[in-house]
Amino acid sequence: MAGDTGMAGKVALLLWAQTLGLTGAQTTHLLVDPPWVPPVKWDQVKLTCQGLGATTWYKDGQIWRQEEEDHVTVTESGTYTCDRSGSGLSPPVTVSDDWLVLQVPAQALLEGDTVTLRCRGWWNNTVTSVSFNCEGKELGRLHDGTELTLSPLQLQYSGRYHCKCRVKYWMSEKFWESALVAVTVHDLFSVPVLEGPPEPTEGSPLILRCISTPSLLRPRTPLLYVFYRDGQVLGGPQGSPQLLVPGLGVSHSGNYSCQVRFKGGAVWKSSAQLRITVHMPVANATITPSPLSHQVRAGDNVTLRCSVQVGSAPVTFTWLHNGKEVARGSLLELRDIDVGHSGTYQCVATNQLGQDGHRVFRTLSPELALEVTPRSPWITVAAGIGGTLLFLLLLVAVILAWHLWHRVAARNHQERPPPDPPEEGEVLYTHVVVTKRAGASPCATTLQDPQVTYAELWGHQGRPREPSDIYRNVL
Template sequence: MSQLLLEPPWRPAVLWDQVTLTCQGLGTAGDTTWYRDGQRWWQKGGDHVTVTLSGTYTCDRPGSGHSPPVTVSHDWLVLQVPVRELLEGDMVTLRCRGWRNRTVTSVSYREREKLREPHGGTELSLSPLQLHHSGSYSCKVLVGSWVLHESAPVTMTVHARLELQVSARELLEGDTVTLRCLRWQNNPVTGVRFYHGDEEVGRPLNGAELSLSPLQQNHSGHYSCGGRVDSGVSPWAQSAPVTVTVHVPVANATITPGALAHQVCAGDPVTLHCSVQVGSAPVTFTWLHNGQEVARGPLLELRDIDVGHSGTYQCVATNQLGQDGHRVFRALSPELELEVTPGSPWVTAVAVNVGRTLLFLLLLLAVIGGCHWWHRQGPPQRRGQCWTPTPLPPSGPGLSTGPPRVSPSPAPPRDPQVTNVELSGPCEGQRDPRDCDDVL
């Protein structure tokens, strides 16, 4: 790629500085093509030009392609930063300039949403640079609390002196990963050390690389590296942290409750829960009833079940790992046999007891009714004889007393073959008809 060099080395360049652009790349200088605002500006010219118009410039050298764009500004207020690469630990100066170097006062700088006030003059120094200093900056001129002018924003990027590279970001348990500690633009680095969080994990045997194998889930976390970036006595530099995540395929899917067979009654609610012993998120669950998918999710709730819910149940746990989820892992739980009986034993027992109680009450009522009827009817009357007790003789003065007169005993039963005369009444042939008043 072709490169554009600026003189003076500030960006954005300003027109009143008499900016010179130099194009570097393959091929001869005379074959350089210049572009302004996307249009061909100067074809087959020299490798450097002095800019007289504001705009965005690029150059093209045969075999190198187009250079990154360079902006030449003609605004009333411009914020400039150095063209060079900004590294962690360096010092940088930002300057706010008025049109044609006119004096500006009451300058403030905006770093994203934070305001910074320069300590005298119109320049702002940042030292030592940190990675969090990267961002968008602008400056403005204030008149009281009013903003008179504000510059276009300028993006500033701070690069780490050391960078930790990971050979693969999507890692699975059992894989091998290589950590590389590199200096900015591949400059040499010595005395490299690697850290997992705040703990040192080892020193490389050769160069600035460290291999971790086989990977386990506890290898997940933040890694960084440190080393010396210059020869001799030099400052120590440390890279920004890089997150390493070791993904684990799902395994050992189970269903709770854990028994492999259950007997439930129709109408009873049943809830089954599926889980895995290990497995990186996200994990999805699918329920099978007799081999057919019936639901998804870790819980399977069966309400108002009937005998049709009987059968075998299994859950399938799945997680998709790797870039774009192209590696799919599944774990199948043991089968759970569910048997649904038509009725509840509790309900059956209650029904039997109620039936027995009703039968007992009916028998008791029958006995009470029979006794009551028996007492109302009384003993049966004896027919076919007439018997009247003999009155006792009167007692008193002048009356003789003697042994009581005994009434004759009743006649023995007659022959069942009665005559017409006997059918006229039980007392026919008695001397005194009054003796039969009780019978009649």
């Protein structure tokens, strides 16, 4: 009989598991009232068949009743099932008639809940010195009571339970032991897993997610989340499973974990630790256009560019030339450089202050050596020669223009007509044209060889002068 009762307890547990949707294979279910597993016949158990269509009742595998009502009251021990024409056959429920029965609530047991186990004698006979056992280990012994309360339930409480006691029967006492009853404690929520970037960059935001799935038996269970770094509370308790750290510093490296708590505080679970190492960002200084030698000539234009990967944090760039600040911004443009621009260049990347008022990061780029060489001397000489030749060409052009101008002026002067006789009182002007005959002696004075071929003589006050006056003016 004890073995049959144990089987009945297991079947009844399966029943309420399916009733709450744990198996999902059946759509027709049997509900037990009073809600204890296994039920006993002296409680006048009421069975309710849930499903669709007309109801047919079975007892020990045989048709028991066919009626429209979906519930019956059981007064005999046995195994009962019901069939609904629209939803099929239900799981079986066994009503016990054992001498000693251990009963558990006919409901899904979740961690954190409070559950009561009770040990009952046949037809409520008095029992004493009751002890409760799980997997052969005694949990407790009661001298007067028959019920054991477990609170809060934990997953390790799952197992096979039974009770032992002394039973008064007529004028004697006997020691009885109940059949085994399987008790399963379900997760209220799963063990959390912490997610986050294992190697973020300093200055970037850190987003941590604590993943813990609530049980399907109680999906709307209110949970609270707490985040830790190296054992110290970083954030929470809070209702959100996500935590944002706006700007990371190197000091934020450490072992992170999260904890999920039931709102009542009875159940809590911690995740495994996640090691997060915050790395310094590396500023990268380059010369553009690329590729370009770090050796440039005087007069060239050079652009230096600085960049850094820091997430979304605003970054300020400062340029150093030989260790001294010369400019700000991600670009440094050097126009028409000379030898004085030679030296080492370095950029400093710094982000804005964090929310707690401290600098989040400051990083230096590798040094960039820039050598400015003067232009080639041959180019300088060529430039000087070119300037000289240009000057000479301009000078020749000026001289030619001057000679041309004078020739044109002389030609214009020869083609002018003789001037009018001077008025009286004007000063006498003499215009003499002297020509020589080819081969003539410069000393010839004969009339056939005159030296003066044309002369215009005018006296003072507009009258002609005498010839004797002419000779007085000839040298």
